[in-house]
Amino acid sequence: MVAPLQLTGLFLYPVKSLGGYAVPEAEVTPRGLRHDRRWLLVDERNRFMTQRQHPELALLAVAPAYNGFLISHRQRPELLPLFIPFEATPDRTLFVTLWDDILWAWRGAPEADDWLAEALGRPCRLVYMSDMVRRDVEPALNPEGQLVSFADGYPFLLLGEAALADLNTRLAQPVPMNRFRPNLVFGGGAAYEDDKWEQFRIGDLPFRAVRGCGRCVLTTIDQETARRSPTSDPLRTLATYRQAENSTLFGQNVTGPDHGRLRVGDALTVLSYK
Known part of the structure; x- marks a missing residue:
């Protein structure tokens, strides 16, 4: 008997491409979960930084704190954790580049830039x-x-526990969920059944599965050590059976409501299919 669909995990990543953490409940905003990826690291040209080019970002762990979060270095305990508030102040602004978008952003504190530059061994800025x-x-x-x-x-990334379990049966070394950085994890149902979903509801909130999530080299980076897989797994294995739309797909890019609240344990109900 197949278990009913339900939300089994909620994850926030306050700084794009740094570590994330699980929460039991989260507020939904027009841009996704509140506090998710509202901060960004940029280089000296004000271009966004991710683990794709800088795998060492995985070594910066993030943990919740009162009205903000703490960043710590997994391998350098001598660096005291850095506190970052959930929101910046509009004291200083600059334009940053993220993919093809040029956006203005608020600068973080200079001491945060200094800490991060020391931790990463290169100049960088934190923006909001x-x-x-x-x-x-x-x-x-x-x-x-x-x-x-x-x-x-997209504001949300959805991934099923059954899909990860199926992938891990195909790998010599199983990988954890954090390789794929989802916001929403669901349990129950069959592996990859979300490929066919369109409209669905979590609790009483409506969502839409827009398209499969194309995966990249970031999935090959161990989030504890920042080492890349010598075999290019799990991306190599995923590419043998999850190729579509000129991409290797795993999980769903999702849009949702502009307000509401999600809780781990909420029922998930599929309303329509593609």
């Missing part, structure tokens, strides 16, 4: 996305005019 910044989900697939934070392209 204000509510006044408008960054739209790709227009061709966005009739609702949905917004997105500094996430790659």
